[in-house]
Amino acid sequence: MRDAGANEFDRAEGPSLESEAVILERQGRAFARLPDLRLRPGEAVALTGASGSGKTTSLLALAGVRAPLRGRIVIDGIDIWSLPRAARDRWRGRRIGLVFQSFHLVDAVSVESNLRLAASCAGLRPSPSRIALLLEALDIAALRHRRADRLSQGQAQRVAVARALVNQPAVVLADEPTSALDDGNAAALLDLLADAARTSGAALLIATHDRRVLDRVGDVIAMAAA
Numbered sequence: 001m002r003d004a005g006a007n008e009f010d011r012a013e014g015p016s017l018e019s020e021a022v023i024l025e026r027q028g029r030a031f032a033r034l035p036d037l038r039l040r041p042g043e044a045v046a047l048t049g050a051s052g053s054g055k056t057t058s059l060l061a062l063a064g065v066r067a068p069l070r071g072r073i074v075i076d077g078i079d080i081w082s083l084p085r086a087a088r089d090r091w092r093g094r095r096i097g098l099v100f101q102s103f104h105l106v107d108a109v110s111v112e113s114n115l116r117l118a119a120s121c122a123g124l125r126p127s128p129s130r131i132a133l134l135l136e137a138l139d140i141a142a143l144r145h146r147r148a149d150r151l152s153q154g155q156a157q158r159v160a161v162a163r164a165l166v167n168q169p170a171v172v173l174a175d176e177p178t179s180a181l182d183d184g185n186a187a188a189l190l191d192l193l194a195d196a197a198r199t200s201g202a203a204l205l206i207a208t209h210d211r212r213v214l215d216r217v218g219d220v221i222a223m224a225a226a
Contacts, residue, residue: 014077016041016170016203017062022071023226024057030069030226034058037221039171039203044194046214047207049223055207058223059173062205063096064088076170093122097164097202099174099193103156107149111140111159114148115166122167134162137199138192154185161192165200172197174206178213186212 015038022034032054039045049055060066062073064080073080076095080088105114115134116126135141138158143151151159157177164172174193178186190213197204206213214220 015039015074016043016076017205018072018074019062020072022058022061022073023069024054024061025069026057032057033224033226034061034068034071035221035224037205039205041170041201041203042198043219044197044204044206044217045219045221046217047205047223048209048214048220050209053223055209055223056175059098059175059205059207062171063098063173064092090123093118094124094167095170097167097169097172099160099164099172099177101176101179103160105148105151105156105159105163108147110145110147111135111151111162112144114159115163118163118166124167127166130166130168131162134165134196137196138162154188157185157189158192161189161196165196165202168200169202172202172204174204176208176210177206178208178210183212186210187216190216 017037017039019034019037023030024032024034047055047058057066061068067081075091078091080091083091106117112131115131119126135144138161140155140158140162143155148156148159172193177189177193181189193204206217
């Protein structure tokens with residue numbers, strides 16, 4: 001295991017995401033267990049379970065947002081819960097791409113500015129070539145100057161995926177990304193996530209109870225009671 005110091009821009013060898021004996025808490029009590037994970041670059045896995053089973057809480061723990069009751073989480077070679085908060089936030093911005101049901105785009109600025117902000121907030125210099133490549137790959141290059149609040153839902157989805165990938169993360173975490181979509185849009189979004197993550201060499205973990213996702217992702221793991 002390495003530290004998050006001078007070489008933090010270099011990819012670690014081995015798995016992009018590992019978790020071991022992670023127990024989640026609710027109101028101070030253990031309520032769910034995340035099965036042990038070991039995801040390599042380009043690998044896609046679905047995390048399933050009923051509503052309230054801990055899927056979203058698991059993603060928040062893996063992202064370094066909400067501490068587990070106990071357990072170990074390693075992202076790109078770093079034990080994220082061993083880091084001070086500021087360093088953990090910086091590591092999340094640089095190594096973890098997040099796609100939520102609500103896209104959380106900044107409505108008042110353009111598509112391109114949303115991607116530039118994602119880099120700047122992680123302490124990185126925005127890369128015009130990286131932004132252009134993602135916008136082209138996701139078929140939204142023509143929208144680069146459009147304000148986010150003037151996008152259709154499908155367009156906003158693509159921007160959210162581009163934002164999650166702009167910093168070349170080691171891991172992409174997606175929370176119920178298809179819950180409000182019809183079959184066609186759900187299939188298109190899954191293809192975008194899988195293809196973009198594979199191309200970028202990122203491990204992809206999708207938390208879902210949507211059968212359409214489970215049927216398309218090769219590996220499926222289920223939440224367990226604590």
